[in-house]
Amino acid sequence: QVQLVESGGGLVQAGDSLRLSCTASGSISGRTAMAWFRQGPGKEREFVASGRRSGGSPAYGPDVQGRFTYSRDNAKNTVYLQMDNLKPEDTAVYFCAAGTPILSQLRAISAYKDWGQGTQVTVSS
Secondary structure (H helix, E strand, O other): OEEEEEEOOEEEEOOOOEEEEEEEEEOHHHOOEEEEEEEOOOOOOEEEEEEEOOEEEEEEOOOOOOOEEEEEEHHHOEEEEEEOOOOHHHOEEEEEEEEOOOHHHOOOHHHEEEEOOOEEEEEEO
16 A cells, blocks of 8 residues: 655746655555656646656656656655646646556556545646
8 A cells, every 4th residue: 555645736827836746655665666647627637757766767748848857755755746837738636646667658547556636736827
């Protein structure tokens, strides 16, 4: 059992920045990767970013490349999502997830078995 808790969401204006945090507890040592997904109003869940807990280059979704940055602190069992130059289309509930994906599964919802409750990010124009 892994529990994930997201924090850091809020209401901002276009062009602003936010940093989301996700802290894991429980059997997180059995997970090799963590990820961020989001679900906007009337939209399906979308991949945002992911990274291996062992290191390497994070993966990003095409809509956030160049604006969002994934980072981790394994000692704190925490991952972060730094979001810069936010746009109204970034408005969504952002979910943290943990799993054991192979390379081809890094962006796949099905590869992640543990999910947080989400944190709301709202970007006004």
